[in-house]
Amino acid sequence: MKAYVYGANGAAISDVPKPTPKGTQVLIRVRACGLNRADLGMTKGHVHGSAGGVGTVLGMEWAGEVAELGPEARGIKIGDKVMGSGAAAFAEYTLADHGRLLHAPSNMNFDEAATLPIALTTMHNAVVTNGALQPGQSVLVQGASSGVGLMAMQIAKLKGAARVIGSSTDPARRSRLKEFGADLAIDSKDPAWVDEVLKATDGAGADLIIDQVSGQVANQNLAATKVKGRIVNVGRLGGTHADFNFDLHAARRITYIGVTFRTRSIEEIREIFDAVKTDIWSAVESRTLRLPIDRVFAFDDIGRAFAHMEANKHLGKIVVTL
Known part of the structure; x- marks a missing residue:
């Protein structure tokens, strides 16, 4: 599968093996990704928590469809439209813990959904x-x-x-x-x-x-x-x-x-996602809570998307679609 990988000569689109979900993991067919400042640092070789370095598939935020379930994954089914956060988002497929997912509202497209999880x-x-x-x-x-x-x-x-x-x-x-x-x-x-x-x-x-x-x-x-x-x-x-x-x-x-997500356990992260669902999800569904999309780039143009972020003139989210 295609993925945006940090290599010895910098970040580039490469072919990598498609991952397989284990335990509570869910395999997501990624449709759109949101860019974040930490991603920009990682394209320059910086470490972000335990992530980073040569061979790292970049990206932290995405929206897509559930393609496969790990044997212990609960509360989700194949075909569900979801959004979430985690490592290795800039790829055709990514893995996420079942507790780090949000069901995307029916009135929201993948580009919009990819702006919100983080x-x-x-x-x-x-x-x-x-x-x-x-x-x-x-x-x-x-x-x-x-x-x-x-x-x-x-x-x-x-x-x-x-x-x-x-x-x-x-x-x-x-x-x-x-x-x-x-x-x-x-x-x-x-x-x-x-x-x-x-x-x-x-x-x-x-x-x-x-x-x-x-x-x-x-x-x-x-x-x-x-x-x-x-x-x-x-x-x-x-x-x-x-x-x-x-x-x-x-x-x-x-x-x-x-506060930071970098040192939180998966149990802490699940609690944070559950709090969002319990406390403010109705405001997401009504689009009271929303983020503007500054620009959308195709995955093949992801380098241009990062150049746009580095120029630091955007308001809102930069999105890459697959």
Whole structure:
């Protein structure tokens, strides 16, 4: 089968053996894939958790049809239209644990379905489970113009946030954040952004910050968080290391939580998928929670899709179809 593989000379389409499901695994005939920032890093040889390196089939997010079941797979049948996340998505066939699947709504095509699994699971876990957002509270999403950022703002609104603030350093993308739930859009490179957040929250600061940037904004986040507020660190696109004001952190009594799928067990991941199904799935089916598709590329043009992502001018998801 065709797959997008990282090799000694970089990433390229190659022929690899078709996988066989074992245990609770399900074999998926992939129809569309969503691109993510971690994929871009892996095309350059970076490791993402236990994945990466020469011989790795790339990709983390997909939609397709169930082609075959492992002997212990439950809750799914051959022919089901599904979407999910996991390793080796950029291929004609991929494997997934039966608990890491979502049934794609009938009113959603494969391209649309492929945009959602990572954003839904990551941000429901960050905003609701770890962020403990309550109705009437305020939320700041750092890096809000990414696919997961757009979803974070929408989930916050769905769960009753009184004020949602989103950041983007790109003026064009910042101007569109209100389409996806932002009451205020800020530029995190502007030194005055903390003051903007404090003004928007009557001087108190945000109850919850969903941080996909960190690095240079880490201490600013502390200053922009309410006393006894929460920060959930989801991403580190602005840097994995930075100065941290422990005194300000302690003085404001901020709960600081770090999350990632890379070190979670399959049992934890199943719980996250179940929480999405239980808590917000009706909003997915009604298309209240949605992501825009920036561009769609054929699988043979997947290199161009990654070049488009690296140019960093897109809003929403880049999709590759098979």
